[in-house]
Amino acid sequence: MEQHFDLTVIWAGIIGFGLMMYVLMDGFDLGQGILFPFAPNEKARDTMMNSVAPVWDGNETWLVLGGAGLLAAFPLVYSVFLPALYIGVFLLLAGLIFRGVAFEFRFKAKTSKHLWSWSFAVGSTVASFAQGAVVGAYIQGFETQGFVYSGGPLDWLTPFTVVTGLGLVAGYALLGSTWLIMKTEGELQDWAYKITPKLLAGLLTVFTIVCIYTPFVDETVKMRWFNNISIIWVLPALALFCAYVVLRAVKKRQDGMPFVASMGIFLFSYLGLLASKWPYIVPPNFTIWDAASSHNSQLFLLLGFLFVIPIVLAYTSWTYWVFRGKVKAGGYH
């Protein structure tokens, strides 16, 4: 039994880390799509898209790995979340497809360019909202019978998940706008400075609602936060501190700090959520150990990861090195 415990925790760490990486990396490029319709002009939109074009699709390979890794390490999550979020998953995928191809076609298009702009904007927003709703649904928990989801098709869509959905849209937009502050200059950067505090206010509103609501869904969570004032209170405190740093940096018109601090908000909120729910991975009934795949399978894949991932990182960094210094938003000059 002891061995099983170890591997499952290792896998929870890998998946948890992977998810965080995905949120941070895909977050700011989804944010470009959310901000797209509000951008000052068409030239700004070209720059916004160019600033993330070289990186976005690598991020989506990680999403596929996340899906496959979840099936391998925690099959119960895969087989409960996906049926429960059936319609939401479809919206997520449709959104990702529309925004993905927009990257390719918008620059090739001449007469149909505005269509691909809309495809990018709507696709990104829908995909972000769906991801936020998934977080909300996870907090709410799932109705299960045995190891099978037994709720209805739209159980995931409640006022609370709509709020978390909108919250993630605001959050990704914040990552997007602070990314623009860091990566651009002139008119576009001014605009990004201007909208950042508004997006931050939107995100903090949702943050507050989630903080108040989450303990009341689940008795264990309530006990954890209120019965003994423990070290975990430091996590929301740090998230709020990061929000303050964003605001101060925007006021001082610093370039890099708003983006870093925005990532900090995400990181500490995420850790806070994990601290609330641990070790429940399919709330309210199943822990990571209930959801785990067999020891043999976890081991088989972990060995592969240990051998293959260093090789993957080696050749991936080699290709980055080949293209060093050439990733620019503009053209040849």
Add this chain to the structure above:
Amino acid sequence: MDLDPLILSRIQFAFVVCFHAIFPVFTIGLASTIAGFETLHFKTGNPIWQKLSKFWIQVFAVVFGIGVVSGIVMSFQFGTNWSNFSYATANFLGPVLSYEVITAFFLEAAFLGVLLFGRDKVPQGVHLFAAIMVATGTFISSFWILSANSLMQTPQGLELIDGMYYVRSWTEALFTPSFGYRFAHMALASFLTAALVVAGVSAWFILQKRELEANRKALSVALWFLLVLAPTQAVIGDFHGLNTLQHQPMKVAAMEGNWETSTGVPLLLFAIPDKEAQTNHFEVKIPKLASYVLTHDWDGEVPGLKDVPIEEQPPVFIVFWSFRIMVGLGLLMIAFAIWGLLLRPKGRYYQSTRFLNGLRLMSLSPFIAVLAGWVVTEAGRAPWLIYGQMTHAQGLTPSLTGGMALFTLIGYIVVYALVFSAGVYYLLQVFKGGLEKANEAPEMEEIERPKRPFSAARAAIDGEQ
């Protein structure tokens, strides 16, 4: 009429998987073709090979891009519509799919960047190496996927405990008895696809009198490959069929439209199988030939569908006709290969308008043949999801309603229709641009967006080029 989530999910899966399959089957073969062109260029220094490589890399980039996008949908289909199946097989399927991502997808993605954009940044040998790595990645990917599929066809190495499979032996589970045949059959199909598309497109260019020297060379190479591959595929297909006869007799019975187990069974050229009446109408047959093909003995015994109750029989009509379409197209490919050989003397193969026009049409044939082949093997497994162990009904997501399945089915059809018609339209623009456009120097005002598949292609999606 009640909406049946089972039927709708099967239609949905068939739709998304067929749509997806078109793209990798082409890119697997094309990646090797490109690696071949690059090798020839490296060895001979003849710039014609580079010209060809540059053009086909652009085609590859677009097809690969569409394949990746449609592949993301696939990785979620198992969970959304077949959650019981996913849960039961997760101990096997999860690691296999994860291995596919880490051993193949990352390899393809990383080296594709170098292949598309690194020609002037790395030494020629390294660029060739990148081409070979991309081709290798596509094969590793098909290894894992076909291994997973073969386990569903001929399961072994697993143990079922409390509704969940546990892997008893990874070697047995990864290399099931049908795996080798399936892999060889599919790999050859990919090469055939590439050969026929290259032949068809080159023929089209030759008919238009464009870049004659390069396109003649490409056509010549493609025809040599066709001559070797098409007959070999028939032999491999025969072995695969014998393997199926041994492990999945009902699939073979449906392929042959044979209802009663008997000896000296005729080969049906035409028939309308009727599952309800448990018989065929309008049979046109060649005596004893099915027995000979399947057992290599004129009086060999061939299993009949009536060996199992009607609810365990596959959809006979679909399997029967898909099989005939596949074999018919395969024979047509062999015919074209021989025709091409006969036209070899004095280079008539690039002069005969009739032959070139025929090749143009034949460039669609491998896609139809591959899809038909997959329908044979997948529908022929029905009602089993895992042969003899789990039915489609048992693997379905329990909470799925007909309305939900219909909603997403229509949704995927609409999304694919919009997005992929744009992709295919764009591919046609790349074809129209031809070798000439692909070999132009990059324009000065072109915005640099490295490491993106479609950015390798230079055509405009709409308006003037």
